[in-house]
Amino acid sequence: MNQETTKSIIAPPLESIPLEDREFYSPLGNFEWHLLQSDDDIGDYSIYLDDHVTRIRRTNLEAFFAERKERNQLRKQKGLQPKKPAKGHWFCVYEVTGDSDDKPCTMCLKTDHFQGLCPYRHYVSKDAKIGPGGVLVCKCCREEGGHYGTDWIACVTDNICMICRNAGEHGTEECPKNKTKY
Numbered sequence: 001m002n003q004e005t006t007k008s009i010i011a012p013p014l015e016s017i018p019l020e021d022r023e024f025y026s027p028l029g030n031f032e033w034h035l036l037q038s039d040d041d042i043g044d045y046s047i048y049l050d051d052h053v054t055r056i057r058r059t060n061l062e063a064f065f066a067e068r069k070e071r072n073q074l075r076k077q078k079g080l081q082p083k084k085p086a087k088g089h090w091f092c093v094y095e096v097t098g099d100s101d102d103k104p105c106t107m108c109l110k111t112d113h114f115q116g117l118c119p120y121r122h123y124v125s126k127d128a129k130i131g132p133g134g135v136l137v138c139k140c141c142r143e144e145g146g147h148y149g150t151d152w153i154a155c156v157t158d159n160i161c162m163i164c165r166n167a168g169e170h171g172t173e174e175c176p177k178n179k180t181k182y
Helices: 003-007 019-028 056-077
Strands: 030-035 053-055 087-092 134-138 154-158
Touching: 003 087, 019 053, 019 087, 053 056, 056 087, 056 134
Parallel strands: 053 087
Antiparallel strands: 030 087, 134 154
């Protein structure tokens, strides 16, 4: 491992973040240093390595690491070595607390966000309970229901009714306007 790689894996002091970024992000969340692998799906989670800090919700960061863990397990099952962390990055991690009066997200049924920001859009375990607003799909090819076996990564996409064009309440099969049951 060369000196440059070693430096990028070891957490630098917080002072390595430019002062203006620290002042901007400090009230918004907590700074955390996390290691990244070369095969991490950073684009799907809006992680921008050109920036000094990426602001991310705690639930999305947890989904990011859960997806990585499953991807590494799949690599091991195939006899491949999991990727090693190649570099680190600063994150400003924030929590969102829901109100009991809030309507639940129709994808995951939790109340700390709305459907457009659901972490299930990025990653979900294959056995997770999915609400009526979402459909379990393969993250790579978007095959509804995924594939046979466990050799795929799951996420959730919008459940859109092709009869009444409703998004998020029911799918085509459950449409109340559907005269022909599938």
